[in-house]
Amino acid sequence: DTGVSQNPRHKITKRGQNVTFRCDPISEHNRLYWYRQTLGQGPEFLTYFQNEAQLEKSRLLSDRFSAERPKGSFSTLEIQRTEQGDSAMYLCASSFGPLGYTEAFFGQGTRLTVV
Amino acid sequence: DQQVKQNSPSLSVQEGRISILNCDYTNSMFDYFLWYKKYPAEGPTFLISISSIKDKNEDGRFTVFLNKSAKHLSLHIVPSQPGDSAVYFCAAIKDDKIIFGKGTRLHILP
Numbered sequence: 160d161t162g163v164s165q166n167p168r169h170k171i172t173k174r175g176q177n178v179t180f181r182c183d184p185i186s187e188h189n190r191l192y193w194y195r196q197t198l199g200q201g202p203e204f205l206t207y208f209q210n211e212a213q214l215e216k217s218r219l220l221s222d223r224f225s226a227e228r229p230k231g232s233f234s235t236l237e238i239q240r241t242e243q244g245d246s247a248m249y250l251c252a253s254s255f256g257p258l259g260y261t262e263a264f265f266g267q268g269t270r271l272t273v274v
Numbered sequence: 275d276q277q278v279k280q281n282s283p284s285l286s287v288q289e290g291r292i293s294i295l296n297c298d299y300t301n302s303m304f305d306y307f308l309w310y311k312k313y314p315a316e317g318p319t320f321l322i323s324i325s326s327i328k329d330k331n332e333d334g335r336f337t338v339f340l341n342k343s344a345k346h347l348s349l350h351i352v353p354s355q356p357g358d359s360a361v362y363f364c365a366a367i368k369d370d371k372i373i374f375g376k377g378t379r380l381h382i383l384p
Contacts, residue, residue, distance in 0.1 A: 163317070190370075192371075192372075194372075199376065200376055200377075201278075201363050201365070201374030201375050201376050201377050202318065202363070202372075202374045203374070204371045204372065204373070207370070207371070214370075215369075215370075215371070250317055250318070252317075252372075257370055258306070258367045258370050258371070258372060259305050259306040259323075259325070259367045262308075262320045262323070263320070263372060264320070265310075265317030265318045265319070266317050267315070267316050267317050268316075268317050
């Protein structure tokens with residue numbers, strides 16, 4: 160197992176286009192988290208899954224954002240009608256159990272640039 | 275509102291000396307505190323954690339101190355090495371979410 164994998168690593172898109180990112184967590188990790196990091200800020204929580212169930216969504220996640228984890232394994236994050244303010248690093252993390260008892264492992268992120 | 279605050283955007287330390295990174299928090303209900311290290315173009319990497327019921331945790335060159343009455347924690351790195359140059363995020367866990375500070379960029383000078 161090579162850790163949390165995110166694809167693509169970089170994405171440049173025109174404003175108004177839809178984009179989809181994929182995250183493959185570490186095998187057998189039942190929790191999967193999405194974070195967003197903008198320049199000069201720390202990562203901000205977007206949403207998380209326990210197996211296939213989406214347990215919480217941040218108010219940062221507007222209606223244009225949707226995340227899925229259909230079989231409790233990989234997850235996708237889709238942004239519809241992208242805006243320049245969506246430009247950021249999108250980070251995925253996974254853990255085996257509740258945070259604090261176990262650590263979260265982060266992927267290398269997908270850097271989105273909206274032009 | 276910023277629940278986890280790192281007020282120093284950057285810090286420069288001579289190689290071999292002690293690096294001290296500071297962090298303040300506002301929520302007394304946090305269960306755990308963490309430090310993550312991040313290199314450019316990589317995701318954050320877990321460094322060390324401390325439970326809210328403890329006041330110190332040590333792992334090799336890294337020690338985290340927690341002062342609950344002051345709502346303050348610090349990360350000490352002794353001795354500092356060139357590979358320690360990175361952005362360090364202080365973070366807290368609440369309700370199964372990690373809440374990050376803005377980070378402090380540590381430069382280790384030769």
